[in-house]
Amino acid sequence: MAQQAYMTETDNGGSGPEHRGSRLRRLADRLLHGWRGDPRIWRRGVLTAAVALVLALVMLLHSRIPNRVGNLGSLTETFLPWLGLLVPVLLVLAVVRRSATALIAVLLPAAVWANLFGGLLTDKTATGGDFTVATHNVNADNPDPAGTARDVAASGADVLALEELKASAVPVYEKALAGTYRYHSVQGTVGLWSKYPLRDVRGVDIKLGWTRAMRATVASPYGPVAVYVAHMPSVRVKVNAGFTARQRDKSADALGEAIAAEPLPRKILLGDLNGTMNDRSLNEVTSQMRSTQGAAGSGFGFSWPASFPMARIDQIMVKGVEPIGSWTLPRTGSDHLPVAARVNVPRSATGS
Template sequence: DAGGPAVRVASQNLRAGNPDPAATAAALAGAAPDLIGLQEVADGPRVASVLADRYPHRSVVSTVALWSRWPIREAHGVDTGLGWDRALRAVVAAPQGDLAVYVVHLGSARAGHTATRDDTVAALAAAVRADPADRLVVLGDLNTATTDRVFDPLTRLLGDAQADAGQGFGFTWPAELPVTRPDHVLYRGLTPTTAGVVRTPDSDHRAVTAGFRW
């Protein structure tokens, strides 16, 4: 209806060793998002087998992918300092106008070893800061929670859909009993109306979803 979201998005880390990524993707599609961002895509054809009919437009860069109900005008990899692109930026031709969409999987962090992750957060923030798009969303596994100080460069630039329109902490990892939220939907130039978490099969992450008005 007129008061509902103009665009619904979802993001999921599929897990590289997922025995049935198609089942994970199908469960995510069941939430009826317009755009799906995926990370750790190791078997693209199996994912395509359940998404291609509903999401005829896609962009893939290494192990990240964007699936869209609407045409994708352009897309390219984004350098986050890992030595290979594990992020993409696309421009989606939504009915209300163009929307810049980043799908991102930032560097991993281990206890006492966070430098790579920290550098990738800074690189993503620099890319977003330089991006001229009026409306923009970031979907992905950023390998850090918004409460971590390293996240500050992003929170100064973007809103957090879960914090602004969701309920509770929105924890996503580990999927069985989540205690933190490395998975995010960040935005600017839009008004968030909904945000939440979806339990999907076979992944070690829960998915994140959000709805926005123009």
């Protein structure tokens, strides 16, 4: 039987095979019908074009937005990637309005967003990695601490940090993790569990009046690694004060100073920083360490809130070790997602 092909009428009245390219051309012709020869395509859509330019400026100059009123700058930086959702909206408006001016203007915020976050859309995970770490804000009101402990231990992490530990729940976590981790220490409301010995363990003063940060030297097979665990104060949105983060910012500065003074060359920071890598208020920390998600992750790695993650405020940052992979772990009984990373610890100067 002769092979039959689907035929469609061509522009010249004949027929020929239906091709995807011809369908796309006809769709474009329908969308742009009436644009040719219309001088108003340059005068329409001025408002849409103006909004596109403002959006581009906000993303491009976000560090210049002042924090004096309700910490507006930090609030913008916390949710900065989501501003990209406005680009397709503006694009649709430009097409509906049949505005060439708006279409061209929309290219600017699209380019700025791609420059800022386009790299996060690719998978930068590599193979290998000899040291796995994980961190989780377990939530003081977690209804299933034992189950949460088992879930995060299943990640295979060599070192596990937990934040927001309620005193009454600490024995539950200790019991649930004892079979996986031989060594651990709890300082205030943060704790560190390790498959390798811990030494020089102490709390870190982040200017709160109680302990919510710690450091320890992990005696890994590849040499000593300084591991910091931190839980920055919560950021609040108040009716009269807006986005308030003053205490968080003060604590972040203190943590950054402690890490800068750390004598060991290999450093890892695990914890809930209540801020993203874009937040200028964390500069004392982020300026001296690399995000494993940014360097070796896939996607944005949003961790909070667990029900619909919109920001990565749970961080793994490193200095002196090489990020190989970074990812979020499945949801537990907490309002945060756990995050994990694989790194290579340099074997040179292992006695340092």
